[in-house]
Amino acid sequence: MPRYFPENIYSAAAPDGILREVVEGLKNNLHFAFELSGGETALADSLARRLEREPILVFRPCLRMATNAEHLVKNLSRLFISAFAGDRKKMESVLKKLIPTATAKIVMADTPYIDIQYGTDMNRLFANLLDVPEMMGTEDNKRAVVLWEGFDNLEGTMGSDALRQFTGKARGHAITSHVLIGRSVAKAAGEMGGPMLNQVRVIREEELLTPEAVKTYLASGWAQAGLTPPDGLTGKIYDAADGRAETAVILANAALRRGGKDGAALTAAMEEVIQNTATAYRAIWDLLNPRQKSVLYGLCAEDVKNIYAESFIKQYGFNTATNLQAALRALDHKNILHKRGKRWAFTDPLFKLWIGREAGLGGTERP
Structure with missing residues (x-):
């Protein structure tokens, strides 16, 4: 299947000045909250690539798929353990300071993991794990950045105590910056309160991906196919997607597969995409x-x-x-x-x- 949009939309369409501002802010102990309706992984990919050029440790926990507190904490522990890149001595040194043996045990297998004991206080263990990037950065003499995908799932999965734990830890960290990515993270940023509130920059989707930038990006798909989009078609696609960049790209891809020459291609694309997801939508509707x-x-x-x-x-x-x-x-x-x-x-x-x-x-x- 042809790839009409080979480049990440955030790398291609987001204003370079904003992404540079984010990287510079993260290097100076600022925090950022991105409020998006989709494309969290694509944005995290784009930011991670920029941060890799800097002397920064990057961590990428994804909370979107977490179904309960234990699931979330286990995934977080696996992510942080993998960040030690096989340096078991450092891993044991850091984790033993953070994890009480009564609540969890570090298992030094081929793939080390944390064995969480029955009855463990998940919020306390979560709070302890939040110190891993700070301690690793201190040992390596580097800043640390945590890119949280689906951050707004934290409170729903673990409760408001976990959000308060996160806020307290984030305020106390000297060399760790956090990037919250989700659909309603502005609320979480606002609840941080106190001195940290002034250090959180909230960036909403329409600021990051303007309508003009998205339409220009959609037109690049036609150029990739060796075509010129008909007048107004990219605007119609953008409107059909309700201004959501990720959805617009899905519709544009489908329209290009249908020839991409007129409004009929968009109509056919919408039908194709909806039909492909109809079973899932029916299941949601019936509940x-x-x-x-x-x-x-x-x-x-x-x-x-x-x-x-x-x-x-x-x-x-x-x-x-x-x-x-x-x-x-x-x-x-x-x-x-x-x-x-x-x-x-x-x-x-x-x-x-x-x-x-x-x-x-x-x-x-x-x-």
Whole structure:
């Protein structure tokens, strides 16, 4: 299958000045929070490549797939152990200072790991592991940077105590900077509070990937295919993706496979992409209750400027704004909707397109 977009979108389309600012800030004990609707790994890849040119230790824990506290802590311990790159003497020296033998045991196998004992306080062990980059950086006389993918899953997986543990540790670290990457990390950055708040720079998706930059990047796919995009097509793709760069690239790839010559290619691409994920979307839809489905249907059927307007509440079957708020909170928790500025938006725009297609694009029939 042809690769129309071989370069990471964050490397190609994000303003170079912002990424340089991030690297310089990380070298000077600043922290950053990136609020994205997708593409967390791509951004982490781009930042990691830039940081590799510097005398910096880089750690990349991914919290997106963690299902519970023990799973998260075990994954974090494996990541930090692998960072010792076979230097067992240093590993034992550092970890024995951090991990009480009563709660966990370092197993020096071919692939060393931490054996977590039954009844271990996961929040305490998590807090201890947070000191690994700081201690390794101290021993190597280097700064350390931790790129947290899916950071907003921390509180949901481990609870608010873990977030407080993280905040306290981050304030106390002298040579470790943290980069929080997720869909609602601005809230986490705000909850850091105190003196650290002034050291956290929040960067939202629209600042990192402007509409113009994304459309230019999409046009590069046509150039890769030896074509020129028809007037307005990249804008239509961007709009169909609800301004999400990663989704726009998926649609553009599919449109190019269909020839990429006109709006019909986009229509066919949308159908192809939605069809490929229809089974998963149906499974998600079937698990929602009627009120949650009503919210999603309403957001698909019309341009909602004020979701709490009395007209919306009545039209979509909510007796009170309280019932609507409960449905929105549940959909936010399920990662189906999230706040984007002042409005609620679909986390996955393709799910919105699927609902619209199943509902006849605004008709009365519902999925």
